[in-house]
Amino acid sequence: MGNREDLLDAATRCLESKGYVRTSARDVATAANVSLAAIGYHYGSKDALLQAALRQALERWGDELARSLAATPLDDDPVARFTALWDAIVASFAANPSLWRVQFEVLAQPDLPDELRGLFRDAHRQARLGLVELFGGAPDGEAPRVGAVYQALLGGLAAIWLADPAGPPSGDDLLAAIRAVASTLH
Template identity: 60%
Template sequence: MGNREDLLVAAKRCLYEKGYARTTARDIATAAGVSLAAIGYHYGSKEALLNAALQQAIEEWGGDLARLLTSEAEAGLAGDRFARTWTKVIDSFAATRPLWEVQFELLAHIERTPELRSTLADAHRQARLGLAELFGYDAAYDERRALRMGAFYQVLLGGLAAQWLADPAGALSGSDLLEAMRTVLTENDKTL
């Protein structure tokens, strides 16, 4: 690996260990074994490097999740597949806890950091399309609908991640989520 790649790996490690706000340029340079000037040369700023590292971490999680969920394409009732899929998503939080902690931390900084808002907005749009695809909708067919469906899944994902971070034992399971959705639809069927 070259300095650029070393910096990206080091920035991701620092994000996970120290968080976004507490990571310094010196932390990253030291972890990468390069000079401070290398950050500016390769990425322009510490923030741009951290944003690139976060984007890569989110993409890696998405790829890992896609591989994990591939088996969910198997036959079975839609509700059972839904519950199994969300159980796997929830289980993935344990392995990626630092990624979720950093993402929630960043929400506190988003108003003061326009480039961070832009990075997260781009990441969320891609995540919506990816989630729609993971759950069986082809964005090439109707991208607007895929974005809407992906946003729904993203709401579930973010809420479940927040619950899991605060209280892993009390967070919903995939089966709990399915039962709650069925109840909401049944109870509100008269008004929908």
């Protein structure tokens, strides 16, 4: 690997071990065994490097989730598919706990830089559409709304998992809860 790749790899490790806010340029340079100036040369700034590392980590999680879901037996029955997919998604949190901690840490920043806000905005929009497709689509014109609900469920489940890894409801429990809520909406 060259310095650029070493820096990206080191930034990812620092994000996992220290988080976004506590990672310094010196931490990354030391972990990559390169000079501090290499960050500016290859990425322009520490923030740009950390954003690239975070983007790569999000993409990697998406790829890992896709592989995991591809290995999950999915029934053509939408109910069975719903429950199996949510069980697999919750299970995926354990494979990447630091990624979820970093995301919540970054999103909780009061003055989130525009670049980071854009990174998360774009990632969430893409995730919403991907979730709609994954769960079997949505009625015409409803994909943005349905995707937003899936995204809210995913984020909420991740938050529950971070606080208590045994706490998230199962796919069956989610289905029962959604049906219970829907039954009250006459």
